[in-house]
Amino acid sequence: MNDPLVTIRFDGNGRVYSPGDILSGEYRLEAFSLGRIRAVEVSVLWYTEGKGDEDMAVHEFQRLSVDHGDWIDPSRPGRFSVALPNSPLSYDGAILKICWCVRVRVFPRKGKQVVGQRSFVLGNVSAVELVQS
Amino acid sequence: MSVSPPGSDGGNPFSTRRVRPGALPYFFPAGEDASAVLRRLAAGGWRGQIVGPHGSGKSTLLAALLPAIEKSGRRVILVELHDGQRRLPEKGTFYFSKKVECPLFPVLVIDGYEQLPWWRRLLLERRCRRHALGLLVTSHRSVGLPEVFQTHVDLLLVNKIVSHLLAGWPGVIATEDIAACLARHGDDLREALFELYDLFEQRRGGAG
Amino acid sequence: MSRSFRIYQKKRGHRRTGSGTLAGLGETLFFGLFLLGGCVGLVAILATLVIPEWRVNNEFGETTCVVRGKELVEENGTEGPAYRPEITIEYQVDAERFSAKTSDIAWASSQDRQAQQAALDQFEVGGQYRCWYDPLDPQVVVLVRGYSWWIWLLLIIPISFICIGGGGVLYRAWHWGKSAERRAASAGPISLRGRDSNGESQKAFPTVPSPTDMTNSPGTTLRFRLPISSSAIFGLIVLLVVCVLWNTIVAVFLVDVVKGFLEGRPNWIETFVVTPFALVGLFLIFVLFRQLLITTGVGPTLLEISNHPLYPGRTYELFLSQAGRLRLHSLELSMVGTEAARYRQGTDTRTETRCVHRQSLFRREKFEIHGGVPLEVRCRLDVPVGIMHSFKSDNNELNWNLVVDGKVAGWPDYERSFPVVIHPEPSGGTRP
Numbered sequence: 001m002n003d004p005l006v007t008i009r010f011d012g013n014g015r016v017y018s019p020g021d022i023l024s025g026e027y028r029l030e031a032f033s034l035g036r037i038r039a040v041e042v043s044v045l046w047y048t049e050g051k052g053d054e055d056m057a058v059h060e061f062q063r064l065s066v067d068h069g070d071w072i073d074p075s076r077p078g079r080f081s082v083a084l085p086n087s088p089l090s091y092d093g094a095i096l097k098i099c100w101c102v103r104v105r106v107f108p109r110k111g112k113q114v115v116g117q118r119s120f121v122l123g124n125v126s127a128v129e130l131v132q133s
Numbered sequence: 134m135s136v137s138p139p140g141s142d143g144g145n146p147f148s149t150r151r152v153r154p155g156a157l158p159y160f161f162p163a164g165e166d167a168s169a170v171l172r173r174l175a176a177g178g179w180r181g182q183i184v185g186p187h188g189s190g191k192s193t194l195l196a197a198l199l200p201a202i203e204k205s206g207r208r209v210i211l212v213e214l215h216d217g218q219r220r221l222p223e224k225g226t227f228y229f230s231k232k233v234e235c236p237l238f239p240v241l242v243i244d245g246y247e248q249l250p251w252w253r254r255l256l257l258e259r260r261c262r263r264h265a266l267g268l269l270v271t272s273h274r275s276v277g278l279p280e281v282f283q284t285h286v287d288l289l290l291v292n293k294i295v296s297h298l299l300a301g302w303p304g305v306i307a308t309e310d311i312a313a314c315l316a317r318h319g320d321d322l323r324e325a326l327f328e329l330y331d332l333f334e335q336r337r338g339g340a341g
Numbered sequence: 342m343s344r345s346f347r348i349y350q351k352k353r354g355h356r357r358t359g360s361g362t363l364a365g366l367g368e369t370l371f372f373g374l375f376l377l378g379g380c381v382g383l384v385a386i387l388a389t390l391v392i393p394e395w396r397v398n399n400e401f402g403e404t405t406c407v408v409r410g411k412e413l414v415e416e417n418g419t420e421g422p423a424y425r426p427e428i429t430i431e432y433q434v435d436a437e438r439f440s441a442k443t444s445d446i447a448w449a450s451s452q453d454r455q456a457q458q459a460a461l462d463q464f465e466v467g468g469q470y471r472c473w474y475d476p477l478d479p480q481v482v483v484l485v486r487g488y489s490w491w492i493w494l495l496l497i498i499p500i501s502f503i504c505i506g507g508g509g510v511l512y513r514a515w516h517w518g519k520s521a522e523r524r525a526a527s528a529g530p531i532s533l534r535g536r537d538s539n540g541e542s543q544k545a546f547p548t549v550p551s552p553t554d555m556t557n558s559p560g561t562t563l564r565f566r567l568p569i570s571s572s573a574i575f576g577l578i579v580l581l582v583v584c585v586l587w588n589t590i591v592a593v594f595l596v597d598v599v600k601g602f603l604e605g606r607p608n609w610i611e612t613f614v615v616t617p618f619a620l621v622g623l624f625l626i627f628v629l630f631r632q633l634l635i636t637t638g639v640g641p642t643l644l645e646i647s648n649h650p651l652y653p654g655r656t657y658e659l660f661l662s663q664a665g666r667l668r669l670h671s672l673e674l675s676m677v678g679t680e681a682a683r684y685r686q687g688t689d690t691r692t693e694t695r696c697v698h699r700q701s702l703f704r705r706e707k708f709e710i711h712g713g714v715p716l717e718v719r720c721r722l723d724v725p726v727g728i729m730h731s732f733k734s735d736n737n738e739l740n741w742n743l744v745v746d747g748k749v750a751g752w753p754d755y756e757r758s759f760p761v762v763i764h765p766e767p768s769g770g771t772r773p
Binding site: 019041043045048050051052053054055056057058061063085086087088089091093094095096098103105113123124125126128 | 520521523680681685732765766
């Protein structure tokens with residue numbers, strides 16, 4: 001049996017968005033059995049990367065939980081849709097990078113969580129030009 | 134696309150999220166592994182020190198050892214002391230009451246033990262003995278506990294680490310670059326990795 | 342519990358080195374014990390002190406009694422002898438006669454013998470006094486009523502235990518089993534978590550610092566006068582304080598050393614010890630004067646801007662005024678972008694800054710500024726399209742500044758920095 005997997009796809013196969021755009025897409029839970037999932041969380045978030053400690057903030061968060069009466073059918077894809085904020089924009093700096101992604105976290109009834117993530121770009125910020133050494 | 138493997142999502146493989154303790158495995162020299170370190174620790178009555186210079190991988194080694202300590206049946210109480218922190222974050226009774234709550238022979242692990250003044254270390258060691266608590270510490274210099282491991286940085290180790298980090302980026306950084314970087318920073322692997330971060334950014338053109 | 346200490350978890354980052362569940366259980370147990378202790382203490386104080394005192398003042402019935410005897414009872418406690426007045430009385434409730442020993446309702450003892458004796462001396466044997474009895478048990482009677490202030494102070498202890506324990510348990514329960522995303526989402530939508538007081542600006546542009554501080558000072562030529570970065574002034578003040586303190590302390594010992602030499606009995610040991618400290622003091626004075634010269638000798642630098650905050654692709658007017666009596670090799674105004682990243686690991690806290698953008702806006706070389714006639718310059722600032730906006734989070738920042746660099750002949754070079762905020766292009770193409 002294959003290991004459980006989460007795949008994420010954006011509508012229109014888009015990867016670059018502008019502030020205010022609607023980010024929508026679907027996620028698929030593969031190799032999960034019906035009734036084996038306790039909860040699913042879908043987050044749209046940004047995080048920093050680079051030479052500093054990581055910062056992270058969630059722009060949109062959705063949780064489906066069997067305990068709260070939600071029906072989770074792994075054979076059907078789940079959908080998400082959110083209006084993107086004005087900031088922070090994706091940024092590829094020298095010692096600081098800002099990355100946006102959609103992250104889907106699955107909590108099975110037994111076993112470890114399974115996480116899927118797909119990055120996208122918010123905004124059209126130019127990359128920093130570095131001096132060659 | 135599901136979970137992004139390190140380095141292949143366009144991120145810098147030397148960024149802090151990839152090189153911090155816990156993110157990188159500890160590369161033991163030939164003939165050494167976590168079990169050997171634990172055997173020495175157990176032989177010393179579960180009291181020991183990991184000694185090494187600044188940025189040589191002590192915290193990374195701890196991150197590799199802690200799961201092994203728990204697997205051996207001992208619970209871990211972890212304390213990280215930052216620069217200027219001259220006392221444990223909680224009063225002593227907090228740590229020693231854990232013995233009552235957790236009868237699985239806990240081990241108090243202190244990262245940055247040299248931050249404590251000598252008299253606090255003495256008191257702590259006595260109390261650990263009295264309460265049958267293990268004590269594993271990291272320090273830049275010997276603090277009088279049985280030595281279980283000494284971290285040091287050499288070109289072989291750094292090459293292994295860089296190869297691991299650059300799995301998705303062949304050919305970006307050469308061995309000569311690593312050697313030159315190490316020559317500038319000596320035993321401070323952390324600073325060497327920060328410099329390699331900058332080199333990687335320059336070589337890949339800063340493209341997003 | 343303070344989050345500076347976590348069992349089983351690294352202090353930074355999202356990776357755990359042990360069992361998070363067991364760690365959470367241990368923490369919950371710890372706080373639970375605090376909560377339990379606080380509750381038990383609160384119930385005990387309420388039951389034995391607060392409620393009985395209230396009943397005496399509100400529910401006890403009044404009658405008259407005769408004092409038959411009195412004594413000051415001494416008890417040996419762990420902190421020494423304690424005293425309690427005890428009075429034997431006879432009284433009648435309905436048709437029934439009672440005889441009882443009484444003190445206050447709490448039968449409280451005190452180490453203040455004098456005060457307790459004074460309380461006892463208020464009553465004479467054979468005298469008639471008012472007393473108050475418990476209608477539920479007339480055998481319980483008191484000769485004095487009122488409220489004891491110290492009981493209310495005592496309540497602080499169990500209440501603080503309940504607050505600590507209850508808060509910790511609630512915190513743990515709230516975060517139990519929650520993912521990092523869920524915890525971050527619970528903190529609210531993207532925000533600087535109280536870092537910035539301008540809520541409206543924060544909602545429109547999360548993580549972008551508020552431009553309010555830069556726009557609360559109107560300009561005389563253009564719309565806004567930009568505030569100077571306070572670090573230079575603050576640094577000067579700190580240096581002044583350190584210099585004064587250091588040299589004051591050194592001077593006390595130096596006077597003694599010099600006195601010894603003048604009196605022909607030099608203390609060489611003291612001289613050798615004090616000398617390096619005196620040299621450091623001299624160095625501090627030199628540095629202080631140098632900084633003072635830079636700060637005051639150069640004259641004020643004023644910078645005004647036609648609009649703020651800034652947006653990529655827009656053009657702004659700048660007005661620069663530089664006063665002083667200076668002969669300059671060069672004076673340059675630039676827009677500078679600087680990244681800052683803070684990393685904590687082990688005993689290291691490492692902050693690195695990197696200049697990622699420098700755009701020269703104005704430059705003039707080899708000229709003089711005369712006293713009373715400041716240099717006044719107008720220039721344009723074209724904010725490049727695609728430039729990154731200002732950004733501030735807990736550990737990372739991208740700051741933008743307008744920087745004036747002056748290279749002065751025969752004088753230390755100086756730099757004056759004026760922070761600005763660049764916003765991202767607003768959605769929907771709304772023009773500022």
